[in-house]
Amino acid sequence: MTVDKKEHIMNVAIELFAEKGFEGTSVRDLAARADVNVAMVNYYFGSKDRLFEAIVEYKASFMRGKLDEIEADTKMSEIQKIDLIIENYVAKILSNPSFHRVLHQELLVSERESMHTNILKIFMRNIKTLRNIIEMGVKKKVFKKVDPELTMATLIGTINQTMLSKAMCNVLMEKDGSFDPYTDPHFRQRLIKHLKQVIHAYLVKE
Amino acid sequence: MTVDKKEHIMNVAIELFAEKGFEGTSVRDLAARADVNVAMVNYYFGSKDRLFEAIVEYKASFMRGKLDEIEADTKMSEIQKIDLIIENYVAKILSNPSFHRVLHQELLVSERESMHTNILKIFMRNIKTLRNIIEMGVKKKVFKKVDPELTMATLIGTINQTMLSKAMCNVLMEKDGSFDPYTDPHFRQRLIKHLKQVIHAYLVKE
Amino acid sequence: MTVDKKEHIMNVAIELFAEKGFEGTSVRDLAARADVNVAMVNYYFGSKDRLFEAIVEYKASFMRGKLDEIEADTKMSEIQKIDLIIENYVAKILSNPSFHRVLHQELLVSERESMHTNILKIFMRNIKTLRNIIEMGVKKKVFKKVDPELTMATLIGTINQTMLSKAMCNVLMEKDGSFDPYTDPHFRQRLIKHLKQVIHAYLVKE
Amino acid sequence: MTVDKKEHIMNVAIELFAEKGFEGTSVRDLAARADVNVAMVNYYFGSKDRLFEAIVEYKASFMRGKLDEIEADTKMSEIQKIDLIIENYVAKILSNPSFHRVLHQELLVSERESMHTNILKIFMRNIKTLRNIIEMGVKKKVFKKVDPELTMATLIGTINQTMLSKAMCNVLMEKDGSFDPYTDPHFRQRLIKHLKQVIHAYLVKE
DNA sequence: CATGAATGAGAGTTCATTCAT
DNA sequence: AATGAATGAACTCTCATTCAT
Structure with a gap:
């Protein structure tokens, strides 16, 4: 109780x-x-x-388990892993946009150092995993020689940009206030599709 | 005085x-x-x-003048316009990251409707211009048939992701706290280069 | 507690x-x-x-109960009722002149509408009762055909005039500052006597 | 200027x-x-x-001149003087009810001693004159042996009661908010008539 | 274990007043 | 002589927090 x-x-x-x-x-x-x-x-x-x-x-566990699992999987190609991470990441954030927004809010405020640090720890872990996969792809020459850190910024940033403000999202999508992007399945598919296309175009050789 | x-x-x-x-x-x-x-x-x-x-x-003038000027220019190709916007946008945001962060903070908070509305107006104007250019490129068949709204989300989101938290940025860049990404010219060039590559790969045909 | x-x-x-x-x-x-x-x-x-x-x-109950009781009494004549009201009214106001003064102060200020309204409600109720008694007396031809509203103004106004300012009262009574009219029993009797005489002279036929 | x-x-x-x-x-x-x-x-x-x-x-001059003049007049009887004072007093107060209300407001507030004192001086002078006339009438046996101070309280108090609050007055008169008693000539005549009747009934022998 | 009462600090705001010009 | 800018004090009210029960 x-x-x-x-x-x-x-x-x-x-x-x-x-x-x-x-x-x-x-x-x-x-x-x-x-x-x-x-x-x-x-x-x-x-x-x-x-x-x-x-x-x-x-909420710290966040994507922890899933990401580790994906990274460790030996049967998937790097691009398959990236795709799976995109799907999971979008799903996870869309499942609790409130919490996601709270985290970002705190990142914007430099006071309350201890919180800041705690939140950063979570991100660092996730970033590290993603980085490993990209570098592995580059090493295997299936990925172009990209900027791995900024690639992550693009991935996460794109999602955030749509997630952080419902109002901003509605402006982007040309919807009115009654449309809730966070629960709309079409929007979710559209976001996943866009992200995969961007990342593929940028990342994959040929 | x-x-x-x-x-x-x-x-x-x-x-x-x-x-x-x-x-x-x-x-x-x-x-x-x-x-x-x-x-x-x-x-x-x-x-x-x-x-x-x-x-x-x-601060509302923001990129207003510059964007209008770029859109109206008849001598530039669409991809040249996009590149120029990237350069200007990065320069502008890096020149006053504090203000940029304040705006985003307020967008995260749904209270204080009037502010919200005012801020959105600024973004809407900029978004509309960018959208026009992308759609013109698609029409001229120099751009792939992309998702114009989410393309903007990728562009803006990538910059935001690096800009919003100095600490987060340092984690991304694997620098310590003493490194200030907002004033470092190498970081700026790196960000511009990355954005152009991502956008080109995603947007330009062939 | x-x-x-x-x-x-x-x-x-x-x-x-x-x-x-x-x-x-x-x-x-x-x-x-x-x-x-x-x-x-x-x-x-x-x-x-x-x-x-x-x-x-x-404090709203004020004279509420007492007034209703007096009005409803079938054994008293109208003039007896008026006398009783005078006695009660004087007693009540003298028992808490501070509060009485606060009420009047607020009535003088046109701002703060809601308070104004609440205070007026209390007065209206009391005035209505007094009015009923006077009109009954007029109907029974024991009272002259008087102006009932201004009769009330005279009754209440006389008390207020002495009650509202201790200093003013002392000037009226030619006493110095150490004399407290509100607690002096002689003053009370004098006020009651005067009011009865005035009202009788004005109200009662013959 | x-x-x-x-x-x-x-x-x-x-x-x-x-x-x-x-x-x-x-x-x-x-x-x-x-x-x-x-x-x-x-x-x-x-x-x-x-x-x-x-x-x-x-505004201190108030009724000063007129009152002195009336008191000094040897051709008028005491009751004529009283009547004239009533007329002048009502006229004066109705001509500037705002100022009258301001004075009373200050009398209700015990702070600001110096103002208090100044205002009292004005009243004292007026009261003294009125008192003299009443006592002269009593001496000449045209007036009953009344309470001179409280008689003044009745006179002034009745006017105040109607003057102090427009809202209160409207309640008394059963008029709505649009009625302005201070500028209505009928109301003025009614008030003068009532005051004369009350004072006559109370004051004049037989 | 849980609570309603109570608190001191600090919030945004307004005030009468002063001062440089 | 007259003013707009500027001030420090005080205002009402809300806050996170504590404490007796």
Whole structure:
């Protein structure tokens, strides 16, 4: 019951932080929306700051397992791996855009160093894996001699650009406010297709 | 003198907002850092919110003029235009990454509708121009039949991904904290080169 | 204990508002005098404005019950009823002149519409009752054909004139500042006697 | 020109103080409404407080001359004098209800002692004259042995009660908000008639 | 284990006033 | 003589947090 309540608070917090930002969300708002007592946040997490850290750690597993699995797979070609990562990455982010937005929000703010560091650790791990695959492809001469770091920036950046603001996305897609790109399956397929085409064109020899 | 002071406050505000976020920055912090009286912010701008809007409008010209000029030029090919836009866009963002970060921060937060709307207007204008060029290239059959909106997402997203967090960028670049990517000319050239390659590979026929 | 604290704040507020006016009283003054935390006012009442409204409602019962009782009494003559109302009215106002002054202060200020309206409601109810009695007396031909509204203005106005300013009252009574008319029983009797005489002379036939 | 400007500011101040109270009126509001510079108030009057005092002194003459004249007149009977005072008093107050309300507002607030004192001086003078006439009438046995101070309270209080709040007056008169009692000649006649009847009934023998 | 009451700090904003010109 | 810019103090209100129960 207690664990459920903690999780419940964290999930509501993710929603609210994504909506209004960390600073813009008050503990009272959070307690009200989660239907718990105001004191519960400090009771469970010690402070609002540490609630945020708890959220980051709680979700830290992120793509960890899947990425390791893909990297280790010996039967797939490098380009197959990249494609699979694109699919998984898009799926993962679209499955919880709120959390993704919260993470990025924090990356934009240089204060709260400890959180910053924690979030970076997650990204570093993922980046390293992707980098390994690209370099392997380059070594095997199936990939062009590309800029591996900026290739990742392109991959992640493209997704982020569409994911970070629903409003921005709707402007891009020429849809009105009622369209929710995060749950629309056509949009998801379109995004995956575009990413594969871009990466293939840039990465694959001939 | 007066104009200078207003501008001074706006510049300090851009710095602080980029560092600590809009909500995270107090008017008192701002006044202290800008070395002006607390009341000056409200005296000049009416409110903290309207200070933000003033900043957005102050910087709104952004790439406006340049983009219009490029679009209207009849001597350049479409791919030359795209290349020029990449160069200008990278130069512009790198020249004031703080402001760029502030804009993105606000886009992540769905509250404060009026700001949101103002910021989106700026982006929409730029996006429209880029879209026109891509569609013209497709029509002339020098470009492949691509996804124009997501192409823009790739272009802008790649830059953002490197620009939004100095720390993140250093992780990508495998540099330590002392390296400032925003002022390093090699990094700039590298980013421009990468973007051109990606866009060319994806966009140009043959 | 909680109820006591709320009541305590309201009572201190009545004192201070009467002394310095609503606008002239700061929440900090109030908190200091009541020996509570500054935040308590907003915690209990939501805002300074709503504190005032709470006070008005808290005291709204005013003469409500008594007036209804007197009006409904079938054994008393109209003039007896008027006399009783005079006695009660004088007693009530003298028992809490501070509050009475606060109400009048707010009536003088046209801003803060909602308060205005709430206060007027209280007066209207009381006025209606008094009016009914006078009109009944006129109908029964024991009262002259008088101006019922202005009769009320005379009754209430006379009391107010003596009640609203201790200093003014002392000037009227040719007493020095140390004399407190509100607690002096002789003054009370004198006021009641005068009012009865005026009203009788004006109202009663023959 | 300067004197005009000072007077202009005072007149606008009277309006605003009457509308929103002394504390509720900001120097900026006042400057804006009077269409002068913010600094003018302090420039001309030294401070907001001293502006108030200047207003009181500026208007201090009040009924002075007329009252003295009436008192000194040897051809009129005491009751004729009283009637004339009623007429003049009602006329005077109705001619500038804003100022009258401002004075009363200040009497309700015990702070700002010096203003208090100044205002009281004005009233004292008027009260003294009225008192003399009543006592003369009592001495001549044309008046009953009344309570002279409270008689004045009745006279002034009745007028105040109708004058102080337009809203209250409308409730009394059963009119809606659009009715302005201060400029309606019928209301004025009605008030004078009522006051004479009350005072006659109470004061005059037989 | 959980809570409603209570708190001090700090938020944005407005104020009357002053000062350089 | 007159003003627009600028100020420091104080305003109401909200915040994350604590504490007695």
